[in-house]
Amino acid sequence: MSTDALDRHAPAQSGIDRALGLLDGFREHIEHVQPTLTGLPVLWVRRERIVEILRHLKAPPASFSMLYDLSAVDERLRAHRDGLPAADFTVFYHLLSVDRNEDLIIKVALTGGDPNLPSVTRVFANANWYEREIWDLFGITATGHPHLQRLLMPPTWHGHPLRKDYPARATEFDPYTLTVEGQQTEQEALKFEPEAWGMQRERDGSEFMFLNLGPNHPSAHGAFRIVLQLDGEEIIDCVPDIGYHHRGAEKMAERQTWHSFIPYTDRIDYTGGVMNNLPYVLAVEKLAGIEVPDRVKTVRVMMAEMFRISSHLLFLGTYLQDLGAMSPVFYSFTDRQRAYKVIEGITGFRMHPAWYRIGGLAQDLPVGWQQLVQEFLDWMPPRLREYELAMMKNALVRERTRHVAAFTTTEALEWGVTGPNLRATGCNFDLRKQRPYSGYENFDFEVPLGQHGDVFDRGQLRIEEMRQSLRIIQQCVDHMPAGDYKADHPLTTPPPRERMLQHIETLITHFLQVSWGPVLKPGESLQMVEATKGINSYYLTSDGNNMSYRTRIRTPSFPHLQQIPSLMRGGFVPDMIAHLGSIDFVMADVDR
Amino acid sequence: MPYRLTRAEEEQESSDRYPLGRRQSSEEYVKSQLERNVFTGKLSDVLNSAVNWGRKNSLWPYNFGLSCCYVEMTTAFTSPHDIARFGSEVIRASPRQADFMVIAGTCFIKMAPVIQQLYDQMLEPKWVISMGSCANSGGMYDIYSVVQGVDKFLPVDVYVAGCPPRPEAFLQALQLLQDSIQEERRPLSWVVGDQGVYKAEMGSQREQKRSQRIEATELRTPDKL
Ligand code: SF4
Numbered sequence: 001m002s003t004d005a006l007d008r009h010a011p012a013q014s015g016i017d018r019a020l021g022l023l024d025g026f027r028e029h030i031e032h033v034q035p036t037l038t039g040l041p042v043l044w045v046r047r048e049r050i051v052e053i054l055r056h057l058k059a060p061p062a063s064f065s066m067l068y069d070l071s072a073v074d075e076r077l078r079a080h081r082d083g084l085p086a087a088d089f090t091v092f093y094h095l096l097s098v099d100r101n102e103d104l105i106i107k108v109a110l111t112g113g114d115p116n117l118p119s120v121t122r123v124f125a126n127a128n129w130y131e132r133e134i135w136d137l138f139g140i141t142a143t144g145h146p147h148l149q150r151l152l153m154p155p156t157w158h159g160h161p162l163r164k165d166y167p168a169r170a171t172e173f174d175p176y177t178l179t180v181e182g183q184q185t186e187q188e189a190l191k192f193e194p195e196a197w198g199m200q201r202e203r204d205g206s207e208f209m210f211l212n213l214g215p216n217h218p219s220a221h222g223a224f225r226i227v228l229q230l231d232g233e234e235i236i237d238c239v240p241d242i243g244y245h246h247r248g249a250e251k252m253a254e255r256q257t258w259h260s261f262i263p264y265t266d267r268i269d270y271t272g273g274v275m276n277n278l279p280y281v282l283a284v285e286k287l288a289g290i291e292v293p294d295r296v297k298t299v300r301v302m303m304a305e306m307f308r309i310s311s312h313l314l315f316l317g318t319y320l321q322d323l324g325a326m327s328p329v330f331y332s333f334t335d336r337q338r339a340y341k342v343i344e345g346i347t348g349f350r351m352h353p354a355w356y357r358i359g360g361l362a363q364d365l366p367v368g369w370q371q372l373v374q375e376f377l378d379w380m381p382p383r384l385r386e387y388e389l390a391m392m393k394n395a396l397v398r399e400r401t402r403h404v405a406a407f408t409t410t411e412a413l414e415w416g417v418t419g420p421n422l423r424a425t426g427c428n429f430d431l432r433k434q435r436p437y438s439g440y441e442n443f444d445f446e447v448p449l450g451q452h453g454d455v456f457d458r459g460q461l462r463i464e465e466m467r468q469s470l471r472i473i474q475q476c477v478d479h480m481p482a483g484d485y486k487a488d489h490p491l492t493t494p495p496p497r498e499r500m501l502q503h504i505e506t507l508i509t510h511f512l513q514v515s516w517g518p519v520l521k522p523g524e525s526l527q528m529v530e531a532t533k534g535i536n537s538y539y540l541t542s543d544g545n546n547m548s549y550r551t552r553i554r555t556p557s558f559p560h561l562q563q564i565p566s567l568m569r570g571g572f573v574p575d576m577i578a579h580l581g582s583i584d585f586v587m588a589d590v591d592r
Numbered sequence: 593m594p595y596r597l598t599r600a601e602e603e604q605e606s607s608d609r610y611p612l613g614r615r616q617s618s619e620e621y622v623k624s625q626l627e628r629n630v631f632t633g634k635l636s637d638v639l640n641s642a643v644n645w646g647r648k649n650s651l652w653p654y655n656f657g658l659s660c661c662y663v664e665m666t667t668a669f670t671s672p673h674d675i676a677r678f679g680s681e682v683i684r685a686s687p688r689q690a691d692f693m694v695i696a697g698t699c700f701i702k703m704a705p706v707i708q709q710l711y712d713q714m715l716e717p718k719w720v721i722s723m724g725s726c727a728n729s730g731g732m733y734d735i736y737s738v739v740q741g742v743d744k745f746l747p748v749d750v751y752v753a754g755c756p757p758r759p760e761a762f763l764q765a766l767q768l769l770q771d772s773i774q775e776e777r778r779p780l781s782w783v784v785g786d787q788g789v790y791k792a793e794m795g796s797q798r799e800q801k802r803s804q805r806i807e808a809t810e811l812r813t814p815d816k817l
Contacts, residue, residue: 153737154702161736169734178704178745181606186705215706218655218685222662223703244703245659248735263732270660314663333670345817351660351756368817588659 016041019104022062026053031085034107037286038526038539040094042105044085047117050093050108054123057095057104064095064104065413067120069537069554070130072138074164075109078543080522085109089140091117094539094554098413098429116141126416129562137162137250147197152243152591155189161251168251192227197239199229208236211573215244219322219577222587226564226576233572238565245587253551257517258284259358259493261548265538266352268553269589271311272532273343275304277356282437283527283538287520288491290359295483297439299361302373302476303346303353304438304529305469309380310339311532312462312469315584319459320391322581323400328391335383342376345369358518359492364485373477380470384463392460405567405579406454415566416559419534421583424461425453431530438529445471455575458582491518517546533557533584553592557585593775594618595790598747610708610745618790639780647691647717648770649679654690656710658697661724661756665696668759678766687711692719692769694762695746698726699739711746717778717789721765722748725755749791768794 016033019041023030032044045053057064073090075081087109095104108117119142120127131142132151139160142148150157159166167173192210194201202208214225223244229236249268253261265276278300285292313336317329340350346369347353347362355362391397407417409427422429430447432440448464450457486492493513500510522544528537534556543549560583568576597618604612653675657665669675669683684690687710699707711720722742725731728751730740742748749772752765775792 166736168736170730170736170738170740171734173736176701176704176739176744178610178708179606180604180608180610180612183610183705183708184606187709190705215703216656216710223658223700223706244700244706245698246700246702246737247659247698247733248737252733252735267660271663329666330671333667334672336667337672348814350758351663363814366815366817372817586659 015102015104018102019043022057023053026056029053031109032083034084034524036524036526038105038524039286040103040105040526042107042524044107044109047108047110050106051118051120051123053106054093054095054120057106058123062097063099064097065410066096066098066416067093067124067126067130068096068103068416068535069094069539069552070120070127070134071539071552071554072134072140072162073541073550073552074138074162077164078541078549080543087111089115089138091134091140093120098427101434110140114141115139116143118143119145121145125414125566126559126562129558136160139163150243152246154186154243156186161248168248168255192239194229197237199237203231206231215241219580221318221580221585224561224587224590228573228576230573233574235568235571235573235576238568238576240561240564242561242587242590245591247588247592249592250551250553253548255547257546258520258548259514259517261551262356262358263352263354266354267588268555268592269311269531269533269536269557270351270586271307271314272536272589273303273307273310273351274300274347274353274355275307275311275529275531276536277354278304278438279527279529279531279536279538281356281358282529283525283540284358284520286525286527287523287540287542288358288489288518290487290489290491292359292487293483293485294439294481296360296485296487298476298479298481299365299485300356300438301440301443302473303343303355305472305476306339306343308469308532309466310336310343311584312466313339315462316387316391316459319581319584320397322577323397325391325397328387331383331387335380338376338379342372345372357486357493359489360484360486365480370477370480373473377470377474377477380466384466388463392456392463398456401456401459401578401582402454403452404455404575405571405582406452407563407567408453411563411566412453415563417534417563418556418559419530419532420461420465421453421458421534421560423447424450424457426451431528431535435528437527443472443475455578455582458584462584491520493518519544519546528554531556533586533589534560536589555589555592557583557587557589560585561590594793595777596793598789598791599787611747613747615747617793618788636780640777641774643778643780644774644776648773650682650691651678651680651719651766651769651773652682652684652689652691653680654687654693654710654714655683655685656687656693656696658695658699658703659726661696661726664756664759665694665723665762668762673759673763675763675766678763678770680766687713688715690714691717692721692749694721694723695727695742695748696723698731698733699742701737701739704739704745707742708745717776719749719769719773720746721750721752721762721769723752723762723765724757725753728753731755768797 029046029049034042036042070093075087089110091108093106131145134140135148136150136152209230211228214220215223225241227239252264265280268276313332317332320328344350347355409425412422412425426449445468448461450461495510499506520542522542524541526539528535537554539552540548541550595618598613598615675681722728727742730738750765750769752761772794777790779787
């Protein structure tokens with residue numbers, strides 16, 4: 001490992017000491033302290049005590065109140081495991097403490113043909129879906145889980161796709177066919193059985209109604225299904241059903257080169273465009289040890305904030321449409337068209353530019369970009385004022401959204417809620433401030449907060465966030481640093497073109513790097529960013545190859561949907577529609 | 593003009609594959625009709641044209657989206673692109689009231705039976721636009737959970753290339769669909785004709801626009817706006 005890589009370990013050392021201090025009573029159960037490039041302490045613990053350890057860490061003084069992520073790695077084909085405990089599968093728990101702004105990753109090694117470990121759903125409520133996910137995709141059993149069923153794949157599926165011995169390509173299987181009989185079987189398998197979820201069919205002699213909302217419903221924002229148990233208008237209970245949008249992005253990362261995976265990140269939160277490239281390229285740059293020039297950092301921030309605005313505009317239109325207002329969507333899409341003019345002018349594409357590169361950008365800013373961006377910056381503020389006047393100050397909207405589907409900061413943390421939805425509860429946690437990346441520390445902006453955590457606050461807050469994004473973009477325009485749009489580093493991909501033409505040696509290097517892709521040293525890295533919908537992160541494991549060994553994509557919308565039942569029990573159907581509109585989710589950001 | 597004939601299947605076997613119904617090429621259908629009797633041939637021609645004109649100018653889309661492409665599709669519905677110019681602004685939330693379905697996005701194996709169900713719920717005459725590379729062929733998602741093209745089980749009328757296609761491309765697809773509807777021959781009543789659906793083979797735009805495309809010899813460099 002190079003020295004600069006070791007230097008970047010240094011800040012984590014104090015974190016490791018603190019983590020070990022917090023786990024003093026569990027010293028003999030800690031198997032290994034793993035050095036990584038994640039910047040976080042990574043501890044391997046014994047499987048038997050995982051529940052107690054997590055319970056201990058959740059309570060004060062550790063106060064890791066949020067289970068930020070939980071997933072697994074199939075370790076069986078990993079070549080570089082120097083010093084790591086023997087494992088066929090590893091399950092990791094990423095804990096986050098908002099109070100102390102600190103993280104901790106706990107790993108558990110599993111061996112043998114039937115990997116299993118105790119379920120932690122009693123400690124963290126949101127472990128529920130994550131454990132179902134690792135059962136579905138890895139075949140790892142969480143014993144004691146209340147409802148261990150497939151989550152993403154259809155109930156009739158065979159095999160566990162993220163296992164290394166499972167083929168990735170559709171073209172490796174027989175071509176897809178659908179017969180009349182198959183159609184019936186699949187539809188039958190999708191049928192909801194209340195008993196399987198411990199639900200009653202009737203109460204006091206009156207039957208409940210089970211309403212199937214989705215997988216295609218105009219207010220469900222894509223292929224999302226939620227089954228409601230209704231007593232009149234009242235929701236007694238509900239069960240969200242996801243997986244209708246599972247594109248296997250994590251498996252895809254194991255077969256695309258580091259470089260050619262970038263376009264797939266755009267399509268995770270598909271309204272977020274290059275915002276998705278950011279955590280990925282930052283994580284890859286950590287692995288490669290690349291430090292990018294200031295100009296690159298600033299351009300990245302500028303374009304990411306452009307997409308935050310465009311995504312929030314889409315939110316605003318659909319949010320109000322779900323409440324029954326027809327016209328806002330026409331206004332906000334007009335603005336989006338303006339935003340796309342800027343985005344297209346600079347990146348050459350509208351929704352999925354895939355414009356960031358490992359160690360830089362695809363190209364420099366075009367001549368005349370300032371004026372283009374400035375036009376947009378001048379256009380937006382009066383529009384936002386108008387929206388506030390016409391919509392958020394509208395008595396009907398207020399009546400319809402105030403104190404509806406409200407939750408507190410504690411509840412939000414319990415369910416892993418991040419981003420604007422968390423800040424609407426009054427919790428001041430924005431990674432751009434708390435853990436600045438890509439030069440956010442140099443910008444002057446505020447973090448808008450809500451108070452009640454209700455549907456109204458979630459809408460209002462996003463209008464305010466757009467204003468702050470405009471402020472950030474203005475600063476980018478005013479103070480854009482001069483310099484190169486690519487880092488001067490051997491792993492920058494694609495390498496600078498001028499170098500390629502020097503002699504045959506450089507041409508060969510260039511050719512290999514573009515066709516094969518760069519080869520990164522073994523290691524693990526992680527980057528979290530404040531994306532449009534909440535915290536998005538990429539946890540990369542390199543095995544010294546030209547593609548990743550395992551890419552874990554943690555998306556904000558996944559926990560947001562998991563929270564719905566706990567919030568909507570006892571609510572009314574129209575309130576749930578209002579809530580769905582206010583979450584701001586896209587299904588690709590849930591199912592990946 | 594060459595036509596393609598589809599006949600509704602009277603009996604369904606459970607092992608039958610979607611898309612159901614037999615399809616066969618049918619050369620010069622209209623001419624053969626004409627030859628039978630000049631007068632009735634002309635009459636049915638006029639009637640057909642009138643009915644088709646009505647159909648093609650009030651196509652009601654089904655509000656159905658799968659993924660990213662859907663965002664560009666809705667963009668086409670809003671004011672800057674204004675789909676109302678083509679008579680298709682009446683978006684229906686129920687398949688039973690819609691005329692055509694746009695498969696805008698990736699077709700997932702978990703979703704395919706649902707899509708089929710929704711398609712079956714639409715009433716004839718109905719059409720399908722496949723929007724975006726994913727729906728056309730699986731696109732960049734050659735992965736275990738994705739059907740490699742929606743035409744594996746649905747009959748598609750128009751394919752739109754792009755990932756995602758621009759809203760303008762979607763509008764063009766709509767116009768192409770209208771053109772093809774104008775040439776269609778459907779039974780004018782349940783007692784007239786042979787009850788088959790004759791769709792014109794419209795030919796691919798890629799071929800038709802080829803000469804126009806190769807005329808471009810200089811492409812703009814990306815360093816200017
Ligand atoms: S074609 Fe591209 S934009 Fe459309 S759904 Fe597929 S990935 Fe998304």
